[in-house]
Amino acid sequence: MVSQHGVKLAVYLVSSYFGDLVAKVCECLLRKGTLPLRSIIQYTELHERQVRNCLLVLIQHNCVQAFAIEQQGGFGEAPKVITQYMVLFDNIIHHMRFPKFLEIVLEEFGKECQEILEGLLQHGRLSLNQILDRHKGTSSDSEGNCPAKDAVEVCFSRLVHARYVERCPVHEPFLAPPQDETGAKKRGSKSAKVTEELTTEQRALLAAAPMEASRFLVASYADTDDNEQESEENLPSPAVGEKRKQIDSKLDTEVGTKKRKKEILWRANFEEFLRHLRNKACIANVRARFDDGVAIVLNAILEATRCSETKVKIENSVPLLVNSIFEEVIKSEDGRTMTLEHVRAALVELGCDLPSISIDETYSIDLKHIIELAQNEEVESIVLKRYGMEAYRMFRLLSKAGRLLETDKIADTVFVEKKETAKILFMLWKDDYLHLEKIVATGSRQAHFLLWKVNKQTLWGHVLDEMYHAALNLRIRTALEQEQGKEILQLPKDKLVGDLEKRHSRLRKARILLESCLMKLDDAIMLFHDF
Amino acid sequence: MSRSQDTTSLKRKREDAQQTKTPESVLLSLIKSKGDMGIWKADMKRETNLPEPVVNKALKILQGRNLIKEVVNIKSKGRKHYMAMEFQPSNEVTGGSWYTDGKLDTNYIDVLKESCLRIIKKLKVATTEGISEFITRSRITKNDCTRQQIEEILNSLVLDNEIIEVKSTGLGEYHSIPIGTECYRAAGGMGLGQGVRIGAMASFPCGVCPRLNQCTPDGIISPKTCVYYTTWLDF
Numbered sequence: 227m228v229s230q231h232g233v234k235l236a237v238y239l240v241s242s243y244f245g246d247l248v249a250k251v252c253e254c255l256l257r258k259g260t261l262p263l264r265s266i267i268q269y270t271e272l273h274e275r276q277v278r279n280c281l282l283v284l285i286q287h288n289c290v291q292a293f294a295i296e297q298q299g300g301f302g303e304a305p306k307v308i309t310q311y312m313v314l315f316d317n318i319i320h321h322m323r324f325p326k327f328l329e330i331v332l333e334e335f336g337k338e339c340q341e342i343l344e345g346l347l348q349h350g351r352l353s354l355n356q357i358l359d360r361h362k363g364t365s366s367d368s369e370g371n372c373p374a375k376d377a378v379e380v381c382f383s384r385l386v387h388a389r390y391v392e393r394c395p396v397h398e399p400f401l402a403p404p405q406d407e408t409g410a411k412k413r414g415s416k417s418a419k420v421t422e423e424l425t426t427e428q429r430a431l432l433a434a435a436p437m438e439a440s441r442f443l444v445a446s447y448a449d450t451d452d453n454e455q456e457s458e459e460n461l462p463s464p465a466v467g468e469k470r471k472q473i474d475s476k477l478d479t480e481v482g483t484k485k486r487k488k489e490i491l492w493r494a495n496f497e498e499f500l501r502h503l504r505n506k507a508c509i510a511n512v513r514a515r516f517d518d519g520v521a522i523v524l525n526a527i528l529e530a531t532r533c534s535e536t537k538v539k540i541e542n543s544v545p546l547l548v549n550s551i552f553e554e555v556i557k558s559e560d561g562r563t564m565t566l567e568h569v570r571a572a573l574v575e576l577g578c579d580l581p582s583i584s585i586d587e588t589y590s591i592d593l594k595h596i597i598e599l600a601q602n603e604e605v606e607s608i609v610l611k612r613y614g615m616e617a618y619r620m621f622r623l624l625s626k627a628g629r630l631l632e633t634d635k636i637a638d639t640v641f642v643e644k645k646e647t648a649k650i651l652f653m654l655w656k657d658d659y660l661h662l663e664k665i666v667a668t669g670s671r672q673a674h675f676l677l678w679k680v681n682k683q684t685l686w687g688h689v690l691d692e693m694y695h696a697a698l699n700l701r702i703r704t705a706l707e708q709e710q711g712k713e714i715l716q717l718p719k720d721k722l723v724g725d726l727e728k729r730h731s732r733l734r735k736a737r738i739l740l741e742s743c744l745m746k747l748d749d750a751i752m753l754f755h756d757f
Numbered sequence: 758m759s760r761s762q763d764t765t766s767l768k769r770k771r772e773d774a775q776q777t778k779t780p781e782s783v784l785l786s787l788i789k790s791k792g793d794m795g796i797w798k799a800d801m802k803r804e805t806n807l808p809e810p811v812v813n814k815a816l817k818i819l820q821g822r823n824l825i826k827e828v829v830n831i832k833s834k835g836r837k838h839y840m841a842m843e844f845q846p847s848n849e850v851t852g853g854s855w856y857t858d859g860k861l862d863t864n865y866i867d868v869l870k871e872s873c874l875r876i877i878k879k880l881k882v883a884t885t886e887g888i889s890e891f892i893t894r895s896r897i898t899k900n901d902c903t904r905q906q907i908e909e910i911l912n913s914l915v916l917d918n919e920i921i922e923v924k925s926t927g928l929g930e931y932h933s934i935p936i937g938t939e940c941y942r943a944a945g946g947m948g949l950g951q952g953v954r955i956g957a958m959a960s961f962p963c964g965v966c967p968r969l970n971q972c973t974p975d976g977i978i979s980p981k982t983c984v985y986y987t988t989w990l991d992f
């Protein structure tokens with residue numbers, strides 16, 4: 227479930243990127259869940275044509291995934307296949323991280339690759355031909371066409387190879403009805419078991435995803451039949467396939483030409499970027515808590531296991547032999563001076579136990595723990611700023627204890643007078659930072675005890691919602707500041723004298739500050755939502 | 758024997774005793790029976806059924822003979838509590854070893870905290886014993902503090918995020934401490950003891966705003982008109 231302010235932020239983002247109409251359709255899906263076209267039209271009270279166009283924009287930008295399911299017909303009627311549209315909340319929010327994604331590619335692969343990614347992010351999905359065309363249009367040094375084209379293709383392959391770019395999912399996969407025995411059998415009994423536990427949305431995403439083998443496969447671009455093949459793989463019966471194609475072609479007349487349909491479409495692989503950002507966050511966290519050496523070792527481990535990871539949310543890094551870790555460490559410039567002893571010490575600091583016998587000495591880092599510590603730190607810093615040092619201590623005590631503690635015990639541990647302690651605890655409880663339980667003891671001198679606890683599960687959700695809210699506010703204010711200062715910011719340099727110059731520099735400073743806060747806040751949102 | 762008979766006989770015994778005993782001796786034995794917890798004056802009245810002036814007079818006499826003393830009870834500072842001379846107020850009454858005369862001795866705590874932090878920064882890593890010894894040797898405090906007290910101080914420094922708990926790796930800085938022993942280090946890898954880091958939410962107005970709940974894009978409280986931003990962006 228997406229939180230209240232998560233929806234608001236997503237709608238605001240969509241409206242600022244694609245306009246109010248698209249935002250309206252998007253909001254409808256965010257609030258009501260997956261819907262067929264008819265219901266969207268009904269809820270939004272827009273024309274069919276408008277809704278269709280909005281959906282196409284959202285699909286193009288990977289914010290909506292369509293899928294077809296079979297629905298029981300009325301009495302005596304044959305079952306119907308209808309198309310459902312599901313909104314992809316995470317992908318909408320990723321839009322505000324585009325600058326970070328571009329930065330990553332620039333750092334790793336340079337300007338050319340960055341330009342390709344920029345095109346993909348701007349347009350959502352592109353075929354290789356479109357990427358090449360776009361490059362022709364934008365590149366300034368268009369002397370010899372052919373070598374430039376080759377260079378672009380090389381860059382493109384590098385991006386795909388690094389998994390930053392992937393093939394687009396199938397446009398509209400067909401989901402066999404879950405009770406359909408034959409359909410389930412075809413997939414094999416094991417996968418049938420898995421599908422049972424998944425929601426329709428999750429099944430649709432799985433069905434739409436390109437197969438792992440072809441996901442990052444750059445084929446020569448004469449081979450354009452791929453989409454067709456894939457859609458056939460996902461269709462259990464030819465009869466349904468027929469119907470699906472009908473729907474498809476209906477949409478396709480709007481999307482573009484037939485030729486385009488046959489080309490493989492590519493898009494940015496957000497998952498890989500998020501993994502990269504997660505690693506960065508973990509490394510920064512251990513660097514701050516320990517030292518550079520520990521950070522270098524963690525970095526090396528994550529670099530070496532990069533290709534074996536499959537998800538963003540993983541608990542532990544992939545196990546790695548100590549020798550492989552050491553090799554990777556000394557590859558980097560900063561790690562060159564480290565000894566094996568050094569590396570082992572760092573591993574211990576990262577929470578690993580040294581084995582007593584050193585055969586097959588493998589290590590795996592508890593990344594979940596690092597993420598949790600970073601999350602704690604963020605929430606604690608909010609508590610400190612909002613409620614002061616004493617509240618901060620109490621919160622940390624309860625958060626570390628992970629269980630109920632009594633008021634007096636808390637007061638004793640944090641060195642605060644008991645009455646004052648109770649007052650602060652109540653304040654935190656009122657704002658949902660603490661959970662409170664009252665216990666009435668019979669027969670004892672004290673009639674009742676107050677027990678306090680940090681309930682991380684609910685609190686984290688609450689904090690994340692506040693982050694979405696704060697991010698929305700920050701964006702609104704940033705837009706406003708920019709709007710108000712537009713004229714001054716656009717003035718040519720020679721006109722900026724005296725008072726105008728002062729205002730100009732103030733506006734620029736404000737913008738830098740606002741934007742850097744937003745990026746930092748976005749890091750925190752990822753920390754709580756994606757990592 | 759049945760229960761009711763038991764209590765009636767007890768009552769009779771008590772009545773017999775009261776006839777022969779003075780109010781002072783009645784109160785003294787009551788106060789003594791409360792041990793290191795002491796007793797509130799109103800409770801004495803209730804338990805002995807003696808009128809207020811009699812109790813007051815008796816208490817004065819007992820105090821004059823140095824048999825009882827007045828103590829501050831941390832839970833109800835305004836109420837007069839009494840305790841027999843031979844007892845030391847329990848932690849429950851005083852509030853614990855950090856309380857003097859019913860008040861939290863923050864000065865003493867702060868001095869200890871500061872010293873512990875300085876010692877840890879100096880030693881880089883240290884165990885509780887190490888710190889305890891250091892304090893006793895250098896006579897930082899007038900009266901001796903127990904290991905328990907030092908532990909409480911260290912615990913609070915951990916909560917302040919000034920120091921962190923680590924397990925010795927037996928390597929490098931930890932070479933003098935056996936592997937696996939709990940010890941303490943100043944927090945922050947680069948700048949020692951940098952304390953709390955400011956998080957993302959804490960670095961701009963909305964993140965820590967008490968009005969966040971009521972703030973909407975077009976409401977009375979709104980980011981478009983927010984004065985917190987105006988002051989924040991006023992360079």
Ligand code: SF4
Pocket residue numbers: 699962963964966967968969972978979980981983984985986
């Ligand atoms: S915009 Fe202003 S009033 Fe609203 S939450 Fe942010 S700081 Fe508070």
